[in-house]
Amino acid sequence: MVWNQARRAARMNPSIIREILKVTEKPGILSMAGGLPSADTFPVDALKAACDRVLSQAPREALQYAASEGFAPLREWVAARVATLGMQVKPDQVLITSGSQQGLDLVGKILCDAGAPVAVETPTYLGALQAFTPFEPLFTSLASDAEGPLPEAIAALPHDAPGTRFSYLLPNYQNPTGRVMGAKRRAEVVEASRRAGVPIVEDNPYGDLWFDEPPPAALSSLWPEGSLYLGSFSKVLTPGFRLGYLIAPPELYPKLLQAKQAADLHTPGFNQRVVHEVIRNGFLDDHIPSIRALYKANRDAMAEALQAYLPPGCEWQSPQGGMFFWIRLPAGLDAMALLPQAVEAGIAYVPGAAFYAHQPDARTLRLSFVTLTPDLIKEGVEKLGRLLHEALSLATEHAP
Amino acid sequence: MVWNQARRAARMNPSIIREILKVTEKPGILSMAGGLPSADTFPVDALKAACDRVLSQAPREALQYAASEGFAPLREWVAARVATLGMQVKPDQVLITSGSQQGLDLVGKILCDAGAPVAVETPTYLGALQAFTPFEPLFTSLASDAEGPLPEAIAALPHDAPGTRFSYLLPNYQNPTGRVMGAKRRAEVVEASRRAGVPIVEDNPYGDLWFDEPPPAALSSLWPEGSLYLGSFSKVLTPGFRLGYLIAPPELYPKLLQAKQAADLHTPGFNQRVVHEVIRNGFLDDHIPSIRALYKANRDAMAEALQAYLPPGCEWQSPQGGMFFWIRLPAGLDAMALLPQAVEAGIAYVPGAAFYAHQPDARTLRLSFVTLTPDLIKEGVEKLGRLLHEALSLATEHAP
Incomplete structure (x- = not known):
């Protein structure tokens, strides 16, 4: 033991976000976990042209x-x-x-x-x-x-x-x-x-x-x-x-x-x-509305899929902006406990417990609707629904 | 007083480095203060080509x-x-x-x-x-x-x-x-x-x-x-x-x-x-030797100028690498106190006192030899020498 770590280091624990980002790197996983913006919205050509202009016009200052x-x-x-x-x-x-x-x-x-x-x-x-x-x-x-x-x-x-x-x-x-x-x-x-x-x-x-x-x-x-x-x-x-x-x-x-x-x-x-x-x-004046339109269509796709596939007793509100649905599962289900099965089934989400400073609500989970396309959102939510139906019937069987 | 700052904020003080970087932004100052690499060494074309390749080949991952x-x-x-x-x-x-x-x-x-x-x-x-x-x-x-x-x-x-x-x-x-x-x-x-x-x-x-x-x-x-x-x-x-x-x-x-x-x-x-x-x-195998050659020539120019222009009693060693000369002034001179006159005379350096955790040696100062060209190094050191000669004769006049 050469190193004597700081007191504050003991408070720092492995990040669930980071661990989940790793899971989502596995090929074939339909991840609704990461808070990743849609890569379709990245203005690649504008950035490429701007890199070129900056390095042509002010390279000594920019570097x-x-x-x-x-x-x-x-x-x-x-x-x-x-x-x-x-x-x-x-x-x-x-x-x-x-x-x-x-x-x-x-x-x-x-x-x-x-x-x-x-x-x-x-x-x-x-x-x-x-x-x-x-x-x-x-x-x-x-x-x-x-x-x-x-x-x-x-x-x-x-x-x-x-x-x-x-x-x-x-x-x-x-x-x-x-x-x-x-x-x-x-x-x-x-x-x-x-x-x-x-x-x-x-x-x-x-x-x-x-x-x-x-x-x-x-x-x-x-x-x-x-x-x-x-x-x-x-x-x-x-x-x-x-x-x-x-x-x-x-x-x-x-x-x-x-x-x-x-x-x-x-x-x-x-x-x-x-x-x-x-x-x-003024680039953003045109660009941001295109992101809004894309994300709104995705939000609609996820709202429809949740309505279609999630078992009764699940609660959520349709977000008016941003990137996330927040789902509360029926009593008896634990989103963290179900995550390994979800990954096994080829999907990922973030268990809501990670977002509480105190008394986590184990029944909550976060779904991003901006990383996947509407078709894949439907497929992912359908898999999630199947998993939750199975878990619910198991929970009911084992109920006293 | 709405804000109650952290105890550690009280220990953080305005940075001399930052204040000096501001001075060096004034046009016409020959600055030997900042630890800025020579902009001549920035591989602008290679970076420009690489930006283009990255944004062509892996834009979704890179962004x-x-x-x-x-x-x-x-x-x-x-x-x-x-x-x-x-x-x-x-x-x-x-x-x-x-x-x-x-x-x-x-x-x-x-x-x-x-x-x-x-x-x-x-x-x-x-x-x-x-x-x-x-x-x-x-x-x-x-x-x-x-x-x-x-x-x-x-x-x-x-x-x-x-x-x-x-x-x-x-x-x-x-x-x-x-x-x-x-x-x-x-x-x-x-x-x-x-x-x-x-x-x-x-x-x-x-x-x-x-x-x-x-x-x-x-x-x-x-x-x-x-x-x-x-x-x-x-x-x-x-x-x-x-x-x-x-x-x-x-x-x-x-x-x-x-x-x-x-x-x-x-x-x-x-x-x-x-x-x-x-x-x-292997880009650096060719690039770094070109930086070494440039900086060595600059080191030589500053060594020669220091020898030619600094008053007796100044001490330094010629560095075998890196970017800096470290000068110790004769007794009675204070590098921090002289800085405003130096800036007035059109040059800048970093007073050495900033680099000590305890008991700063007020007679020390740091000169960068990589930011200016050899001609400007000569001009800057000549101005520094003149300033030090004047300060020394004043110090001698006022000596008891």
Whole structure:
């Protein structure tokens, strides 16, 4: 035993997401597990042309070390873009990150202390739990309904020292549940947060992926000084470039910037310039609607298949955007316990238990509807339905 | 005051490196400050062709989410490459990172605890101090000479609980001093580390940049189970792609991988594939010697200029590789205090004080010889010499 590991290392456990991504690499598996955008939406030609232009026009700058804040024109683009969500932001509040996962890591580093409470939705994004956990916060699970966290749960957050550091909220087509927070709920949540003195970390990777109408204004637009906002290019362009951004109140920006520099000096300048080159002239105005149309058709295909094949007693709501259905199985079934049989049958999903900070609901599971084509969605859900019917009849046989 | 920041945020201070990079962006400054590789060495055409090939041949894979460990063929390439440094490594010990700065952040996360000692050279790489500091280690400065840390300083490291977590060592053309550790010293340092039970984190960004003869075998080759190795593509290809790697003993790899996933899910798959496409068929065998030749000529130009223009009493050694001269000024001069006048005079350097964990030597400064051309190096050093001559005569006038 040469190495003496840090106390926080003991809290870090093998990731279910990562293990599942491995399963889905097996050929022949119909995976509805990973949160992978459809590769059909990647703008390959536009990216190829942009790589070429950047390396022709500014190779010395694109390939050199660069500023930790990010590429200035991209920061300006982001500041202008979030104005469409009601946010009034200056470019110097924008920090370009290596995916919004890195934004979560930086937030953890700057705001979490061992034993200080951090509030999360029930359930919440697994990657956020993983990002915050090394900094040893005390998670508080906010009681939540079909619109997200309840304002009264926020009002009841611990405010004695050390105080609740922040609430981590995903108002738009949340991962994993797909739920969206309505305008009235947003106002109530912000008001409760303001009264309780608990700031908001708002994560919005899916906001552009609405199907029939855009979501209400960002929480950050309602309480700018008390909100920190995370955005991403992963779901509207490509995750393989690892580009996201943080928008921080001026009070927090300098520390986040220092944490960013210590973490990786800066996000690849080449990637920032290529993405800026693609999007600078309104590319997304045409591109995002094409993603919405594709995902909406997939959502419809999965909704129809679930209706057709899942046994009675299963519960779900049809998501109004994003990438996921959230299914609750009938009593007696355990999604984690069934996963090996599912993989055996040639399908994969994510057991919902992974998304809870406390008291996991073993009957839940997450299905992505954007990775497979409608035909394969139908085939996958049919297999899932067969598996659940069998499991249910077994459970009934063994019931007392 | 809505936001309550983490205890560790108070330890993070504005970075001198970043502030200086800003100064060097001013037009007309002859900067010998930044550790920027020469942009003349960036293989623009090879990268352009590789971007095109990757986006033609594997766009869906290159633009999708990918495994946290890194792109398998690149990990295999790294494992084969470090065999030339005497290291016997399996590909599954290789973790691709977003620059080797991220490797330092992951090491800090996994190995540092508040108050647990971490040993560093005197002086050491500023970016490592920044990466480890948020995790609140107790830095121990190892007494060092022209070859690096003294074996007896390692033997004397605290080994009572919590024990020294690791020594952070840069044996090849160290940043900031440019010094290299000889073969005998390496053996002694490893032997002392083994006896003291203090593992080694070996950082080797500059090892390929030798001028007359390659450096001795890596420390990690002498004590594989007690060493963690960091490598980088920043100095031999391009820093703008942010690609580095960690090589870890099997005991540590799983935790580093979990920390990596929490930090940014994975390093951009596109960047990994492009770099692999460039280097897979021996590209570096021709490319690196051309960097060496360029940097050696620059080293010679700076050595000559220093000899010609610096006042008596300045001390330096001509580096045998890497990117930096380390200068010690005559008594009475303070490199930090002189920096504003230097910038006024149109030049920039890094005051050496930034590179010490304790008791900074205010008379030291670091000069990069790879960013400017030989003509501009001469011009910059001449200006530096004039400034130092003036400062010296002022110091003498005011001497008691």
